């Protein structure tokens with residue numbers, strides 16, 4: 018089956034970008050089925066790539082390979098999976114963590130496939146037609162390549178599935194089911210993870226390196242951990258010697274796991290405060306009651322889900338950052354993040370600069386952060402960079 022692009026639309030494919038939008042397609046020869054492999058040709062009939070057909074998505078094609086010699090079959094998928102898995106071995110072997118991302122979709126040449134490892138369990142997301150088409154082979158290959166795993170669980174309940182015309186789907190795919198809560202290790206800490214009901218695949222693995230970076234700023238400090246989830250940053254603050262950590266989240270189940278995580282690691286319950294609250298409201302209450310903190314973490318959910326929501330999202334980022342800046346004691350530290358792919362690094366820094374100006378404080382960026390190394394960014398796919406963070410000293 019062949020897909021022929023409109024004139025002048027081959028450039029992006031020649032630059033090895035893995036997405037082809039519906040507007041770039043002139044016609045097809047044959048009628049490809051959902052997720053089937055097609056050859057992609059320029060208007061001048063030049064072979065460009067081989068990709069998977071997504072009939073319902075605006076991203077109509079996702080490229081598997083730019084090499085005409087590559088047949089797309091189990092052998093091809095095996096080589097991609099093997100490369101992906103082998104470059105994460107060090108993280109797991111070094112003792113840095115017992116959980117990490119093994120396959121990061123487009124960045125690993127497997128568009129739409131996420132595979133996260135939590136101890137002996139894999140949690141997968143099949144988010145595009147191509148990987149759904151090859152799902153059975155992928156599951157088979159994963160337990161062949163990783164003979165020590167006990168089970169593979171599916172968490173394909175991300176919203177992007179709807180754009181592919183797919184329903185959300187969760188459940189056991191192979192082997193035995195993971196327990197209700199798994200206990201993973203991250204550096205010196207242990208965390209309980211609910212892979213069936215937790216956010217994403219259960220834990221925010223992308224923040225692993227940034228959580229560890231927090232510890233050094235916390236000795237004897239009063240810390241405010243906003244959007245705490247199950248306590249990732251909060252636990253690292255306690256490990257770093259924080260006197261008191263206040264954790265805010267709107268999710269009661271997340272805070273319950275946080276409470277258990279504090280206990281699991283043997284930290285005194287008195288050093289932590291848990292508040293089920295809206296961060297926007299909570300920060301205003303702190304401001305009105307003139308509370309102060311030495312360290313504040315802002316790790317909000319994705320405020321910009323699409324390009325259209327960018328202005329609103331920018332205002333929300335500015336709002337929480339302005340409030341946080343006002344609550345910090347002189348010399349205090351702000352760890353601030355955005356995981357909205359639509360808000361680039363430059364724009365994020367401009368938003369923080371705007372908040373700084375309004376706050377009347379002097380702010381220095383002392384470190385720039387991003388997603389952990391097991392969430393790589395392929396240079397032919399810059400869209401894969403979504404997490405940005407700034408560590409700021411506030412005077």
Ligand code: SAH
Nearest residue numbers: 221244245246249266267268295296316318
């Ligand atoms: N820092 C965490 C991940 C944070 S994810 C970690 O390292 O594990 C974002 C969290 O924000 C989620 O737990 C979600 O429940 C919470 N959340 C979303 N909107 C919120 C709001 N308006 N107020 C408080 N919490 C919110």
